[in-house]
Amino acid sequence: MATIDIKTAEGKTASTAELADSVFGIEPNVPVMHQVVRMQRASWRAGTHNTRTRGQVRGGGRKPWRQKGTGRARQGTIRAPHWRGGGVVFGPHPRDYSFKVNKKEIKLAIRSALSAKLADEQLIVVDKLEFEKPRTKDAIAVLAALGVEGRCTIVVNDENVNAFLSFRNIPTVDIVPSGYENVYELLDNKFLIFEEEALRKLEEAMA
Numbered sequence: 001m002a003t004i005d006i007k008t009a010e011g012k013t014a015s016t017a018e019l020a021d022s023v024f025g026i027e028p029n030v031p032v033m034h035q036v037v038r039m040q041r042a043s044w045r046a047g048t049h050n051t052r053t054r055g056q057v058r059g060g061g062r063k064p065w066r067q068k069g070t071g072r073a074r075q076g077t078i079r080a081p082h083w084r085g086g087g088v089v090f091g092p093h094p095r096d097y098s099f100k101v102n103k104k105e106i107k108l109a110i111r112s113a114l115s116a117k118l119a120d121e122q123l124i125v126v127d128k129l130e131f132e133k134p135r136t137k138d139a140i141a142v143l144a145a146l147g148v149e150g151r152c153t154i155v156v157n158d159e160n161v162n163a164f165l166s167f168r169n170i171p172t173v174d175i176v177p178s179g180y181e182n183v184y185e186l187l188d189n190k191f192l193i194f195e196e197e198a199l200r201k202l203e204e205a206m207a
Contacts (some may be wrong), residue, residue: 001018001020001021001025002018002019002021002024002025002118003016003017003018003019004016004017004019004118004123004125005125006125006126006127007124007125007127007146008126008127008128008194009124009126009129009130009142009145010161011145011146012148014127015038015127017125019118019197019203020203020207021051022110022111022206023114023115023202023203023206024111024115024118024190024203025115025158025184026111026112026115027112027115028059028112028115028116028119029108029109029112029187030111030112030150031186032105032109032171033040033109033112033113033183035101035105035109036101036106036109036183036184037109037183037187038185039098039099039100039101039180040183041184042098042099042194043097043098043152044100045097046096046102047094047095047096047097049092049093050092050093050094051088051089051091051092051093052069052087052088052090052093052180053082053088053089053091053160054080054086054087055087056087056089057079057085057086057099058079059078060077060079060083060086061077062080063075063076063077063156064077064078064079068157069170071101072107082183083114093158094160097100097136105181106183107182107206110181110182110183110206111206113183113186113187114192114206115171115184115204116187117186117192119143120188122190122191122192123191123192123194124146124148124193124194124196124197125191125193125195125196125199126146126192126193126194126196127195127196128164128195128196129142129154129156129160129163129195130160130163131163131166133162134161134162134164134165134166135166136167136169137179138166139163139167139170140170141168143170143173146178146193148190148191148193149190150172150188150189150190151173151174151186151188151190151191151193152173152174152189152190152191152193153173153175153176153186153188153189153191153192153193153199154167154173154174154175155176155177155178155181155192155193155194155195155198155199155202156175156176156177156178156195156198157178157195157197157198158179159176160176163175163195164177165195173186174189176195178198178202179201180196181202
């Protein structure tokens, strides 16, 4: 089984923990991770874009000029697609972009993301992120003590409200409560930080 150091909020090593190979030691399945991320991003699309066809734009009810004898090309309406202000051909219309992915594939993608982060040494486990009161300055100090620079995703215990409020105003931090982890947020970062309790909950769910 793989092992990882458990850090304190001050950046010191408190202990070590063993990680299940079935969750953190598999060969990352890149195609499945890609498929799940595509599914997530597609489900977030509003799909409210719309263009008007020649039958929906205003005007153009009358033939602009007679059919023959003018020397110009024949035209039936000034709202045809090739006219300025005319309808749009093959333009977007409201639609639902979402599609389904099997639950087994989603679990495999999460396990693959966790295994990849551990292999790349981008997974950090903290015993507890405790704050007496919500304070962004203290949260920035924690990241500096852990040696985290750039984008990071932090998964905290769902009862740790002060930590959530402390980190949420930092532009480079994406903070997620335990139980709401997803593949996109596990991958869209340089570092992945877990509270120990949150990591154990996810490990049990993915085993």
